[in-house]
Amino acid sequence: MQSPSIKSVLSKLITLTGERETHSLEISLAQTLFDLVAPGAVVIYRALNIEQHIFSATLIDGAPFQEIIPRPLLHALEKCIKSGNACEYQDEGQALVMLYPLKSSKNEPVAVVAIQSPEHESQFREVTGMLLQIYQNFMELMNDNERDTLTGLLNRKTFERKIGKVITRIQHLSNREEDHGEHKQFFAIFDIDHFKNVNDQYGHLVGDEVLLRFSQLMTLNLRDKDLLFRFGGEEFVGVFECRNIDEMKMVLERFRGKIEVFPFPQVGQVTISTGFTEISGYDVSSQIIDRADVSLYYAKNHGRNQVSNYEELVEAGLLQENKIEGDIELF
Numbered sequence: 001m002q003s004p005s006i007k008s009v010l011s012k013l014i015t016l017t018g019e020r021e022t023h024s025l026e027i028s029l030a031q032t033l034f035d036l037v038a039p040g041a042v043v044i045y046r047a048l049n050i051e052q053h054i055f056s057a058t059l060i061d062g063a064p065f066q067e068i069i070p071r072p073l074l075h076a077l078e079k080c081i082k083s084g085n086a087c088e089y090q091d092e093g094q095a096l097v098m099l100y101p102l103k104s105s106k107n108e109p110v111a112v113v114a115i116q117s118p119e120h121e122s123q124f125r126e127v128t129g130m131l132l133q134i135y136q137n138f139m140e141l142m143n144d145n146e147r148d149t150l151t152g153l154l155n156r157k158t159f160e161r162k163i164g165k166v167i168t169r170i171q172h173l174s175n176r177e178e179d180h181g182e183h184k185q186f187f188a189i190f191d192i193d194h195f196k197n198v199n200d201q202y203g204h205l206v207g208d209e210v211l212l213r214f215s216q217l218m219t220l221n222l223r224d225k226d227l228l229f230r231f232g233g234e235e236f237v238g239v240f241e242c243r244n245i246d247e248m249k250m251v252l253e254r255f256r257g258k259i260e261v262f263p264f265p266q267v268g269q270v271t272i273s274t275g276f277t278e279i280s281g282y283d284v285s286s287q288i289i290d291r292a293d294v295s296l297y298y299a300k301n302h303g304r305n306q307v308s309n310y311e312e313l314v315e316a317g318l319l320q321e322n323k324i325e326g327d328i329e330l331f
């Protein structure tokens, strides 16, 4: 390993800390390791499903690419992810490969960066360790910035960034001929019913505990790939991928049922009303929120503890289509 110049280290760090998306950040880290530390081989293995031994591999450069991950390496990757500690692995050509776990912004190991160990090992390990520490510190900073402090869910600011990406992806997919619209994106707002009564009757601390338990039930009962946010107060939202409205409704109904039967400490039964809408490639975030909000208020006004869909309500003539032109809403 050649000693990297201060200028090249700083320039790499500027690139690294300029990233805001986990995936780009991982790539940037691996690229930095490849350029500065170990021009032998760097691969990132992302754990897609640890139980089914499924990893995706991103080759940075210089590494021989193997589509099928050999079983011993698979085991070493699993060990690294599960323990959260660095491991060693000897590949078929007898080269020593160091495996370092990469943690998500929730501090869970989600990927492994594999670096073929170069000749000057001690210096290599020192620099790699330092770079990984910078990466980890930066992830923690991103976490604080992206998440709501009480519940740990993503915050409203993050929503604006993520929803823009979801809309762009829908636009790209609808432009591709091979896409038959098999996966749609939906936006749902969850609002705890009569939450003011909880605060009034039991106090704000118990109210906060209900919000915390509710957010945990969201994380537990909805899928990992669903994007879950706390918008503030007792309003929570999610972005979901589903095949159609019926499937989405089933998921949200099931979740509503889970909340209804959960014994919230001290308070007992809590119910939620939910409004949801399909996201289109022509939307801006305020339009999506408005549609889900309108259907949420329909649910609130028709007995609460239920799920309403904007498109169905419009089709049934129960709501008038909310056409927003510029800032003027036309009904």
Ligand SMILES: Nc1nc2c(ncn2[C@@H]2O[C@H](COP(=O)(O)OP(=O)(O)OP(=O)(O)O)[C@@H](O)[C@H]2O)c(=O)[nH]1
Pocket (backbone or CB within 6 Å): 191, 192, 193, 194, 195, 196, 197, 199, 203, 204, 205, 206, 207, 208, 211, 232, 233, 234, 300, 304
């Ligand atoms: N404990 C706690 N309460 C909050 C927080 N943010 C907002 N609230 C309270 O949430 C309550 C929301 O009440 P409203 O939106 O008026 O309505 P509601 O009682 O939930 O009734 P419906 O929504 O009509 O079913 C208010 O009393 C707010 O003070 C918070 O962070 N913690």
